[in-house]
Amino acid sequence: MSEQPRHPGRPDPAMTTEWLRGAGHESDVVMSSRVRLARNLAGAAFVNRASRPERMKVLESCRSQLERAPIGPTVSWHDLHRTPSNERTLLVERHLISQQHARGKQANQTGGPDEPRGVAITFPDERISVMVNEEDHLRIQSISSGLDLARTLAAAEAVDDALESGLNFAFSPRFGYLTACPTNVGTGLRLSVMLHLPGLRLIGNIDKVKLAAKDMSLAVRGFYGEGSEAIGDFYQISNQTTLGKPERVLLHELESEILPRVIEYERAARQMLLTKRRYHFEDAVHRAMGVLCHARLMTTEESMQHLSLVRVGVVTGMIGHLKHEEVNHLMLLTQPGHLQLLAGRELNQDERRLARAELLRTRLTPRK
């Protein structure tokens, strides 16, 4: 293992994370590419059917295999049933675990914060995380900045192979990988990309994209995945089919056919705004900047909405003194968990709004 400068036991709120790095292909529109593989251990009950001792046993088997076949040079492990709530919130905000996994609750509302479960995360890049005892025994997540589904899938498959070398996965020759929810049976694969579509929202064409995605059996979700609202013009587009289509077909459809069209559609919207509605576009972007640089109280939602406009202002060259990765990073830092860990204490809602506004002012105001 290589030496790392920081303690791997806890993600550092001051550090950015892979999916917000702002690098990679098409990063003016695509924030990140994410691959998830759902796997379960043969001969063990699914999580929502398992007793506590059974879950504990699954947790131990998975953890010891993760130690035998580590997912990266430095890996942090979190027993989530022993992790304080604010640190679990931090992991959710960094998209390393799901909200469901943070709460320890199953979709049927059984379980709770002390359910035996955990997550392994590569440190410090946070590109790979493996949740144990979420909805499935294992959820392998691989994430990359920009549009890069093929390499992201390859990274997830390498982890899958490493885990399978010591674990016996539930697999049916007829159906493929078996999963707790039938929608994931087959490949157990979800490919998703987080898109930033402020141009399409400003010209009023977001609903067309949603409808087109639906026609192609794609799901459109918000910033925090399933059940979350689109905030700050961020949309996650992902496949819904996992049965009957091989991985490479799913991947090709999404990465080479569908996404390039959405990306071009967003770029055309931005170009139209820049040429035909330039003053209105600049006005919207600079007002967002004005509010962020001057407000004294700020909610998460409002902040995300303004940062979205600032981000497109940076990408289109209207705002010169910032880089879009700085804007991305602020989207993370202004989340409640991050704010509180930066402050070093719990903050009530008013204190968070005050601290968020101050952080934004300090980071965004051009230095004199």
Added chain:
Amino acid sequence: MSEQPRHPGRPDPAMTTEWLRGAGHESDVVMSSRVRLARNLAGAAFVNRASRPERMKVLESCRSQLERAPIGPTVSWHDLHRTPSNERTLLVERHLISQQHARGKQANQTGGPDEPRGVAITFPDERISVMVNEEDHLRIQSISSGLDLARTLAAAEAVDDALESGLNFAFSPRFGYLTACPTNVGTGLRLSVMLHLPGLRLIGNIDKVKLAAKDMSLAVRGFYGEGSEAIGDFYQISNQTTLGKPERVLLHELESEILPRVIEYERAARQMLLTKRRYHFEDAVHRAMGVLCHARLMTTEESMQHLSLVRVGVVTGMIGHLKHEEVNHLMLLTQPGHLQLLAGRELNQDERRLARAELLRTRLTPRK
């Protein structure tokens, strides 16, 4: 006559005007004090009943008396039936003539822009103006910065005396001065003050002030007088009674009894905001400043609303780099007529919004 540096023929849009000077008593709350006297010539039909030749004759009589007994050391005279529309707009924005006088229309919608009518204005202070052939043959206006009704009335009465020395005013021993509208019969006097009440609006108590004023037979009007909306938290409070009460009684009631209470009420609201809702108050003020310093397009109404908050921010010490007279002056400069005269050409609505936003940014952004 004293030498004046500028041509008195046309008010200079770059210069401020008396009522926006930001000086005088209670200027944290009271923008200006205004006195108006309505007078008519005996033996001549009221303006809305007079033929064009009759109106022309009234105009000539009044103008020659204004020349014999000038209202100030330097006086500019404007034949409004020969004045271009944009210059008339400028005079309205500077509160030197009424909207009705600019249009040349009577309340009954007779008349039009070529009706013979005019205005004499003291230059460069613009403290006195005398409209000829508005609703009455003569409307004498005296205006001062801050709360100063007694001296403002004295100045109007001096003009009244000077005019009466050469003109025969319609006067009834029983009713007093006769006027075109019965509501002005008697003293022909209207006393009014322009108040800035952002504190009361922010705590939701403006309607209480309006109701109390109504109970005391006072009229509450907007920034541009009769029929205009309150914009930017500015309210004109004035007497409605002109019959049966001597001038000094009206004046004492308003200046010594009613207004001190409204002023204290507004100050208490600001104090409450500063102590109990400090962050929300600061947030509102600084957001207004942020939008003004960053927006690329701005309407008059939005600009007035933000400038109102900036003004209270300056007065309460939240904003250090501006004086409240600078903010007052911007309220004038951002009006459509002023903007166009500053630009030196007619501007369409989009161009005005663009020019207004640019002017505000340039004047309000702290110099580095």
